[in-house]
Amino acid sequence: MADLWSFTAAAFFLVFGVHRLVITRRAWSDSAQRYVYGFALCLGSGMLFNTPTLTRALSANTTFDNLVNLGIHDLKMVGFAFLVLVAYALKSPAAAPRAVRLHMWAAGAILAVSTALYLVADPDIAGDVLTVSSGHRWALASYNALFALYGSLCLAVLARELADHVGRTAPGLLRTGLRLMLLAAAVGAVWTLWALDDVIADLRDGSQGVAEDVVSSMLGAVTAALATGGATTTLWVGALGAPMRWLRAYRSHRALEPLWSALHSELPEIALDPSAADRRPGLRRAEFALYRRVIEIRDGHLALRPYFESGVTAWTDGREGYDGSEGTDGGDAIDWADERGRDRQAVLEAATIAAALENKRAGRLGEGTAAERSAPPGHTPPTVPGTVEAEAAWLLEVTAAFTSSPTVAAVRHRTRTTAEAHTAGARESEARMPEARMPEARMPEARNG
Incomplete structure (x- = not known):
């Protein structure tokens, strides 16, 4: 020995x-x-x-x-x-x-x-x-x-x-x-x-x-x-640098899957390469796949702007008479202490996306003016440095909030309820429209007689 x-x-x-x-x-x-x-x-x-x-x-x-x-x-x-x-x-x-x-x-x-x-x-x-x-x-x-x-x-x-x-x-x-x-x-x-x-x-x-x-x-x-x-730190770190980058990119790519899948299900056109959209990348191609996934999520975010709800920020803050009873099973109001240290801006961004997706499924444009929908009042996403790593890090925070935040779940539930009520009202209006047009359809016959 x-x-x-x-x-x-x-x-x-x-x-x-x-x-x-x-x-x-x-x-x-x-x-x-x-x-x-x-x-x-x-x-x-x-x-x-x-x-x-x-x-x-x-x-x-x-x-x-x-x-x-x-x-x-x-x-x-x-x-x-x-x-x-x-x-x-x-x-x-x-x-x-x-x-x-x-x-x-x-x-x-x-x-x-x-x-x-x-x-x-x-x-x-x-x-x-x-x-x-x-x-x-x-x-x-x-x-x-x-x-x-x-x-x-x-x-x-x-x-x-x-x-x-x-x-x-x-x-x-x-x-x-x-x-x-x-x-x-x-x-x-x-x-x-x-x-x-x-x-x-x-x-x-x-x-x-x-x-x-x-x-x-x-x-x-x-x-x-x-x-x-x-x-020799620079030598062995340089030798291990590429595999470590590939591994980090692969893990980030996988972690962004829930947010990307939610966007892709409603907006399949965001996939830059449809043949590779649902396949997991190999380790060596993970960095490129992550870059593509970040772009696709950003494209989906832009495509959802007409469906943004201008009141998301007010809902999450408990204003406008919303106490959270619509968004939780037990009727508890939204409590930011439940977010366990999550970044508030990430939660608001995730809530905005979740609400927009519910509106998109229901075919309902978001409430408020076009300017209000493109940038909901009270919510300004942070400026992210223009690198793939920084964009991915921010979107990872948003994805975590999107999948597990009680606040996002409450906003999603409220938007779904509102969208369902809107859809039901629209169908009822369509059902009454033939009766409203019937007199107009008989008028030409009366004149001919």
């Missing part, structure tokens, strides 16, 4: 480091990029050779094992030094060259002290276990403590700069990437401080494991995944 996690972490860092090296080979002026792939290559190489499998494979003799172990340790220390250089490159304004040189000298000194402590400890390596004599336990413990403290300090310096950039960056891919890298720094600090477990073992028993243990390997893999994911 430790091998799997260690190889995974090493692979993340090495692939990322090589990738950054390749794409920035002509951008030598970008110091941050050089420091990033320097860190990734150093840490990835160190972790690769520190896997249990390679540690056992490289075991030949004590001297060689000690050189390999020291080299792995130094690669990781150099990787930590690169992190501070990345933080300096991210500073705004950029860190002074003197500060960069001072850090490099300090990193070199810490690396030299760490190497000296390891040589003083003069450990023996047998398989996966490193042991040291009782008189040199302090040296090995100091060696591991210096590694843990220096690494966590470097990560803290980087985290401070990342947090500052997160606060000054607008929401978007860049901010998401910075947050992932900030989280990677936090997990990396825990991973680095895990080496203090070796310090306790050194002082107590004078021995420690040579390779990464399971916990350390898992923390390293998580750190590597977060760091590389944050640094």
